[in-house]
Amino acid sequence: MPVFAANLTMMFTELPFLDRFDAAADAGFAAVEYLFPYEVPPEAIAERLARNSLEQALFNLPPGDWAAGERGIAALPGRFDALKSDVDKALDYAAATGAKRLHLMAGLADPRDREAASCYRRSVACTAERLADEGIDLLIEPINGRNMPGYFLNDFGTAERLIAELALPNLKLQFDIYHRQILHGDVAMALRHLMPVTGHIQIASVPSRHEPDGEELNYHYLFEEIDRLGYGGFVGCEYNPRGQTLDGLGWFKPFRRS
Numbered sequence: 001m002p003v004f005a006a007n008l009t010m011m012f013t014e015l016p017f018l019d020r021f022d023a024a025a026d027a028g029f030a031a032v033e034y035l036f037p038y039e040v041p042p043e044a045i046a047e048r049l050a051r052n053s054l055e056q057a058l059f060n061l062p063p064g065d066w067a068a069g070e071r072g073i074a075a076l077p078g079r080f081d082a083l084k085s086d087v088d089k090a091l092d093y094a095a096a097t098g099a100k101r102l103h104l105m106a107g108l109a110d111p112r113d114r115e116a117a118s119c120y121r122r123s124v125a126c127t128a129e130r131l132a133d134e135g136i137d138l139l140i141e142p143i144n145g146r147n148m149p150g151y152f153l154n155d156f157g158t159a160e161r162l163i164a165e166l167a168l169p170n171l172k173l174q175f176d177i178y179h180r181q182i183l184h185g186d187v188a189m190a191l192r193h194l195m196p197v198t199g200h201i202q203i204a205s206v207p208s209r210h211e212p213d214g215e216e217l218n219y220h221y222l223f224e225e226i227d228r229l230g231y232g233g234f235v236g237c238e239y240n241p242r243g244q245t246l247d248g249l250g251w252f253k254p255f256r257r258s
């Protein structure tokens with residue numbers, strides 16, 4: 001049975017950020033993820049995790065100036081020094097929360113731009129090596145251009161090739177099924193093919209990015225497939241609830257922590 005992580009950036013947004021940890025645990029989740037923890041001190045997050053016996057599945061390294069439209073800096077020329085201090089900051093949060101996976105966002109750049117590609121490769125390699133010292137996996141995630149126009153890493157094949165070329169044991173794929181379906185389809189075959197390099201999975205319905213309980217994808221089948229493939233990681237619930245978060249958790253009843 002997959003272990004689901006509530007995504008606290010999207011779920012339980014009826015509540016202030018720290019209270020979402022309590023709500024996720026009360027709803028039966030054993031783990032949580034979110035995009036960015038950096039507005040809140042690491043100790044405050046650690047306290048909520050401990051109080052609720054929750055595991056911290058994943059979060060993202062700092063993304064640059066999000067409010068100004070940046071979506072990561074790994075592929076941006078001239079930002080390598082900033083990335084190194086971002087990694088230190090993220091590692092402080094990982095140490096406090098026990099997170100064993102961090103996602104590095106690529107940024108907005110033309111995937112055909114050679115300088116961006118070379119920056120991205122260097123950023124990914126150096127960050128993975130730094131994280132390996134702490135026993136942490138680095139995740140890279142292809143994101144579809146409808147949700148994030150101009151995002152550099154917009155192709156699963158590119159991510160697969162980079163992971164193979166760099167051959168760093170802690171560099172893994174963040175397989176967001178929502179993005180996969182929009183970018184390429186063929187989700188079940190891709191899960192089979194990419195499972196050896198997959199370090200984290202995320203889910204949402206397609207096309208609405210709501211609860212994984214209908215529309216284009218058969219999640220009942222995909223959850224069984226993920227189990228059949230022996231996946232031992234977390235499945236992040238990265239969806240926008242249609243209404244109140246709790247009202248949309250019917251799909252989750254069979255998986256609740258007892």
Ligand SMILES: O=C(O)[C@@H](O)C(=O)CO
Pocket residue numbers: 035060103105141143176179202238
């Ligand atoms: O799919 C997504 O959008 C996220 O997993 C992410 O990290 C960037 O927004």
Ligand SMILES: [Mg+2]
Pocket residue numbers: 141176202238
């Ligand atoms: Mg995602």
